[in-house]
Amino acid sequence: LYDKRNKSVKGFSGGMKQRVGIAQALIGNPKLIIVDEPTAGLDPGERNRFYNLLADVGKDVIVILSTHIVDDVRELCTKMAIMNLGEIVYHGSPQSAIDELSSKVFQKIVGRDELQNYASDYKIISNKMVGGQPLIHVFSEDHPQNGFEQVRPNLEDVFFSKINTSNVLV
Known part of the structure; x- marks a missing residue:
């Protein structure tokens, strides 16, 4: 984001706005970040860049991902839970579930x-x-x-x- 520091955020692409949001969330070195539908509306290239960013962030911070986009779970999560009508009906690794x-x-x-x-x-x-x-x-x-x-x-x-x-x- 450094090369975009003098630009207005409202002109950014969806992926750039998502990266700004993650940067804001990282201010203060949190131990936990919750993201809701982080890749919705992103094109495939931006989605891949965002996967890489969240994977990097996830090395040092717990990231809770709330999404209905199955590819997001497959690409990013080592543990997952499925909720139905307010109840957790599965928790474990995506690969174990498969x-x-x-x-x-x-x-x-x-x-x-x-x-x-x-x-x-x-x-x-x-x-x-x-x-x-x-x-x-x-x-x-x-x-x-x-x-x-x-x-x-x-x-x-x-x-x-x-x-x-x-x-x-x-």
């Missing part, structure tokens, strides 16, 4: 009109539109067959499996 779902997440593209049937037959942990069709992720101890393919779980799968939103997604 490992818990290993070999238990399967996906399939289904027709929109089939979604309700799949919801009654399988534990759908998420669905999203891909090419105009729902791509569902299901949790199952055994391979569900029926055209499903096993996938490597990610933190989004962890989040949805922990808050159990399958009945909301249909």
Whole structure:
């Protein structure tokens, strides 16, 4: 920020404003910093620079990150907690959470009109539109067959499996 010291903050990019905010937070050598949605609205380059900045700050200061952006958690956190309706439903490392779902997440593209049937037959942990069709992720101890393919779980799968939103997604 030194080379920008004579510039007005209101003309800064989102990423520069975030860096100014972190600099302000570091005044007085705090032991704890809480950041809320720190990368929202940042382009990919600024997001990466901000990840690096927070990682550096996190070496000397406890950083609590409040976010719904799963990539932020994956990139920055050694420990995480998932809250649902005011209760902590998971706490531990992101990798441990992913490992818990290993070999238990399967996906399939289904027709929109089939979604309700799949919801009654399988534990759908998420669905999203891909090419105009729902791509569902299901949790199952055994391979569900029926055209499903096993996938490597990610933190989004962890989040949805922990808050159990399958009945909301249909």
